[in-house]
Amino acid sequence: MTVSIGILDIHDGFGDDTWFINNFTYTKLSDELKEYVHFEKISSINDLFIILEKSGITSDKFAGISDVEYNESYVYQTIYVQTDKITEPSFNKLASQIVRDINVNGRMIFIKRNLLNESYDNFTLSDFITIIRNVFVRDALEININGDCRLIEYINDVLESQVYKDTFENIRYYEHKLLDYSLTFYISKSEEQTDNNLNIYATIIYGKKIYGKVVLTLTDHHDENPRCVNLTEKIIKEIYHLYKNKIEIDRSRYTKKLIMDDLNLEQNNEEKKEQINEFPNITYNPNFYSIISSEYIRYKNMDLTVELKDFPILKID
Numbered sequence: 001m002t003v004s005i006g007i008l009d010i011h012d013g014f015g016d017d018t019w020f021i022n023n024f025t026y027t028k029l030s031d032e033l034k035e036y037v038h039f040e041k042i043s044s045i046n047d048l049f050i051i052l053e054k055s056g057i058t059s060d061k062f063a064g065i066s067d068v069e070y071n072e073s074y075v076y077q078t079i080y081v082q083t084d085k086i087t088e089p090s091f092n093k094l095a096s097q098i099v100r101d102i103n104v105n106g107r108m109i110f111i112k113r114n115l116l117n118e119s120y121d122n123f124t125l126s127d128f129i130t131i132i133r134n135v136f137v138r139d140a141l142e143i144n145i146n147g148d149c150r151l152i153e154y155i156n157d158v159l160e161s162q163v164y165k166d167t168f169e170n171i172r173y174y175e176h177k178l179l180d181y182s183l184t185f186y187i188s189k190s191e192e193q194t195d196n197n198l199n200i201y202a203t204i205i206y207g208k209k210i211y212g213k214v215v216l217t218l219t220d221h222h223d224e225n226p227r228c229v230n231l232t233e234k235i236i237k238e239i240y241h242l243y244k245n246k247i248e249i250d251r252s253r254y255t256k257k258l259i260m261d262d263l264n265l266e267q268n269n270e271e272k273k274e275q276i277n278e279f280p281n282i283t284y285n286p287n288f289y290s291i292i293s294s295e296y297i298r299y300k301n302m303d304l305t306v307e308l309k310d311f312p313i314l315k316i317d
Helices: 026-033 045-054 093-098 125-136 200-206 233-244 288-299
Strands: 003-008 037-042 063-070 074-082 104-114 138-143 149-154 171-178 181-188 214-220 227-229
Touching: 003 045, 003 093, 003 125, 026 125, 037 045, 037 125, 045 104, 063 125, 074 093, 093 104, 093 125, 104 125, 138 233, 149 233, 171 200, 181 200, 200 214, 200 233, 233 288
Parallel strands: none
Antiparallel strands: 003 037, 003 104, 063 074, 074 104, 138 149, 138 214, 171 181, 181 214, 214 227
């Protein structure tokens, strides 16, 4: 089996003054970055080590491995050299932004891992653009009372993307913990509290009656540096189905043993040359999206009746 990996050359990154959603479209990012990323074919772990060495990522340097983007099907990983010096010519600002401000020296390698069997998949320009876009732009969801969803793109604060003149005065937010993540509900305190204006999706997930349209964001608390990650209509409706059917997720079903040997970049022996296997370890396997989707598939045929009248009303200050 032969697959493609990506190699990012040194790039100056994107300054704060360019952080506008329109600057992170697929077309603009492709035009800006296509000359800085190229692709190599590998068919074994040994091939990967050869490319790492050619890229300056050698065992005598402090190499890092990070899961930088993930969903229910794939995890995108990077391999790079960390540095304390940010003024040297080989400092890679864009690579540093990709791994959330870890200082990166020289080239960065990208690999795409399939969560079904932890094999490698082809890493493409489209994958690279998706990673870069998601460093700066995230997706929230607006859910209307009829269950219709609208995608909301935001950079720093989801409320900045809203056009209501009284947004900051009128909106309150409430967090709901789910796995190692937080769903944040942005709710207007001026919505009419009538049965016809009840937001069923938000009510069932949060556990209290919520009225009118609601904006939802998702935050990953997997490590000490929480960050916002993307929400999709698919995943929020799977969450709704699980809550509607009173499913409690059994975390033990998704426990994975960390294989410490997989973290060693010096593994370049004969037994590693034959095939692409479990190197390096995938931290985000399982992850939020894959667990929710697996639980949904397990219970998708359940359909309990929920008595919404029994839910207390969320009191908004």
